[in-house]
Amino acid sequence: MSDLLNLDAAFVEITEYWSPRVVAVANGQYLKIARVKGELVWHAHADEDELFMVHRGTFGLKFRDGRDIRLRPGDVFVVPRGVEHFPYAEEETEVIFFEPASTKHTGDVISEKTRSIEEQVRHFSRPS
Numbered sequence: 001m002s003d004l005l006n007l008d009a010a011f012v013e014i015t016e017y018w019s020p021r022v023v024a025v026a027n028g029q030y031l032k033i034a035r036v037k038g039e040l041v042w043h044a045h046a047d048e049d050e051l052f053m054v055h056r057g058t059f060g061l062k063f064r065d066g067r068d069i070r071l072r073p074g075d076v077f078v079v080p081r082g083v084e085h086f087p088y089a090e091e092e093t094e095v096i097f098f099e100p101a102s103t104k105h106t107g108d109v110i111s112e113k114t115r116s117i118e119e120q121v122r123h124f125s126r127p128s
């Protein structure tokens with residue numbers, strides 16, 4: 001059995017922006033959290049849908065067709081596989097996302113904000 005996870009406590013430990021952290025795993029899917037502010041990069045995930053929720057703040061997603069979505073606490077949004085998106089946050093925001101273990105958070109785009117899966121799972125101890 002895994003330990004009880006409290007998201008408020010988990011977010012307190014995150015100080016770096018745009019650096020996802022794995023906090024739970026189930027059925028080959030990772031629950032990740034990130035503190036974000038500013039902009040990430042345009043990217044897509046060829047084979048994976050990406051589910052976003054907001055814990056605190058406002059999370060923006062722009063799309064090539066001009067759509068600009070703002071997620072607030074309680075909102076859920078799924079970016080379908082293959083759809084290019086540009087994540088951003090005007091204020092410091094706490095984001096929760098759910099995706100397969102293999103998903104790279106900046107797709108195949110490498111930027112200075114790109115973090116490897118190994119970096120994302122570093123703080124996570126699997127239930128034994």
Ligand code: NI
Pocket residue numbers: 043044045050085105106107
């Ligand atoms: Ni993405």
